[in-house]
Amino acid sequence: MADAPDLAAALIAENFSRDAGGVLQVGGLPLTDLAEKFGTPLFVYDAATMRRTYRALCAAVAGFAEVDFSVKANPNPAVIRVFREEGAGAEIASGAEFEAALKAGVAPEKILFAGPGKGTADLDRVVAGGIGEIHLENREEMVRVAAAAERHGVTVRVALRINPGATAQGGAMRMGGKPSPFGFDEEAMDAAIDAVEAMPRLRLVGLHLFAGTQGLKAETLLGQWAYGLGLAARIAQRTGRALETIDLGGGLGIPYFSGEAALDLGAIRAGLPDLIATLRADPRLAGARVVLEPGRYLAGPAGLYVARVLAVKDSRGSRFVITDGGMHHHLAASGNLGQIVKRDFPLAAGVEGPEAPRAATAVVGPLCTPLDMLARAAPLPPLAEGDLVAVLQSGAYGLTASPTGFLSHPTPAEVLVEGGRAEMIRARG
Incomplete structure (x- = not known):
């Protein structure tokens, strides 16, 4: 686990999987299907x-x-x-x-x-x-x-x-x-x-x-x-x-x-x-x-926080991916829950091939504050509007450890996957 992509890949291999098309699977269910059914942002837990x-x-x-x-x-x-x-x-x-x-x-x-x-x-x-x-x-x-x-x-x-x-x-x-x-x-x-x-x-x-x-x-x-x-x-x-x-x-x-x-x-x-x-x-x-x-x-290892890409932009040599999820749902991933030196949680694209080129990417949320940053330099493949980004190690200290009322965005749904079924255990909003 020498670098971040290796950590993310190791965690996916241990707790989740990808299908032949590179789609991240939770308990055998495609993450893309879960996001379509329950909306994003979304917390998904694998029982x-x-x-x-x-x-x-x-x-x-x-x-x-x-x-x-x-x-x-x-x-x-x-x-x-x-x-x-x-x-x-x-x-x-x-x-x-x-x-x-x-x-x-x-x-x-x-x-x-x-x-x-x-x-x-x-x-x-x-x-x-x-x-x-x-x-x-x-x-x-x-x-x-x-x-x-x-x-x-x-x-x-x-x-x-x-x-x-x-x-x-x-x-x-x-x-x-x-x-x-x-x-x-x-x-x-x-x-x-x-x-x-x-x-x-x-x-x-x-x-x-x-x-x-x-x-x-x-x-x-x-x-x-x-x-x-x-x-x-x-x-x-x-x-x-x-x-x-x-x-x-x-x-x-x-x-x-x-x-x-x-x-x-x-x-x-x-x-x-x-x-x-x-x-x-x-x-x-x-x-x-x-x-x-x-x-x-x-x-912790059983959870993913899933956000959908709203926009991708380059600013003075840096790439920013703007998503519909952020620190208001996952304060820990933003580095604002006890971290002194802010480091990136392991992140993965919802769909990613094994040979996809990766580049340092800042993943930010929709809030009007520079604190709303899920990653500062995460190695991710090229992303576009509509793609999914998943924050791993998100089953603990996620939604209820976050300032959900800040800027009044709706809270995400929470979903538990077990036995090939997905159950909504907290409704969106």
């Missing part, structure tokens, strides 16, 4: 890719952890349902995501609620709905959860989210070892444990650790998980009880840019025996449910 990815990760961590789906990555109930059918629980970050998970058929006791700013209304909804666990991130939230439990006459299972020390940090977006709004700092963990233990309506059952995101190196993830087991042992020692849940977060990454390689699940598997031995050797941890809750890793 078979989601299932294959989920099963591969479960097999890699078997005997150590179970795998849940982080709903924030793609909260469409039809997407959540795919993972629920595979056996996943759900990790949510709002009351609306709780409703989406329930709509997808996830049992409330298999839902975990994280996030640093849980409001009273959301807490009342999930407590009344029998949520499996709430992950506490600050003292005020601790009080709000206890009050909700009191109002509903129940005892709520809770875990502490811990912001770990510097030795546990890792991933492209580091979320540990520095000041953070997320969780209790590790050095304040004992005091937080004591505060929860003093609240009779709260039952401290676990740990939540999330040290980084978009991790592509197995050794980084394995190190974070080992650190998490150490924190879990400290919580169990402080409470004098065995832990029931050890949530080691998500953080598993996918390749977006040239030079990035996919996470090596074989290396993950090879590094687990020591972690499994740690669990089995400690009776306070041996019976705990260890859970990973990735979102991007599971849903």
Whole structure:
């Protein structure tokens, strides 16, 4: 995967295909037909890719952890349902995501609620709905959860989210070892444990650790998980009880840019025996449910964002392809969702022969801002009005992570392909 065309080609070969005429296929259906039927812009998700990815990760961590789906990555109930059918629980970050998970058929006791700013209304909804666990991130939230439990006459299972020390940090977006709004700092963990233990309506059952995101190196993830087991042992020692849940977060990454390689699940598997031995050797941890809750890793590779070309122009030596899709639907692809140095996601033409000449192409959207740029120099074949462009790795942090109201364009449809059928799971507009 030395350069962008190779990355795009590798991702298409792994998750999609092209027919003899060079038409991109999703689950055996021509992308051109999907665009004609459902209109553009369009998000298309391949359920078979989601299932294959989920099963591969479960097999890699078997005997150590179970795998849940982080709903924030793609909260469409039809997407959540795919993972629920595979056996996943759900990790949510709002009351609306709780409703989406329930709509997808996830049992409330298999839902975990994280996030640093849980409001009273959301807490009342999930407590009344029998949520499996709430992950506490600050003292005020601790009080709000206890009050909700009191109002509903129940005892709520809770875990502490811990912001770990510097030795546990890792991933492209580091979320540990520095000041953070997320969780209790590790050095304040004992005091937080004591505060929860003093609240009779709260039952401290676990740990939540999330040290980084978009991790592509197995050794980084394995190190974070080992650190998490150490924190879990400290919580169990402080409470004098065995832990029931050890949530080691998500953080598993996918390749977006040239030079990035996919996470090596074989290396993950090879590094687990020591972690499994740690669990089995400690009776306070041996019976705990260890859970990973990735979102991007599971849903991202299965999605395409599809836009239609409206115009092609040359400006002072640069080629611009203007499409009907842009940052208002896919902020991440524009580079405006957390990127410091803006780099291009892998892009592909909807129809492209194997020997098509490619040239650096800027792909822009219809918005009146220079920020609306899906690619700055993507290697693409010659394109004309009416052609299709697809942004790969678009199954996560797409539509709902974007400023859909900006300039008041209609939202795109979302379509799920499975078993040779295409189902509209969110209507256009």
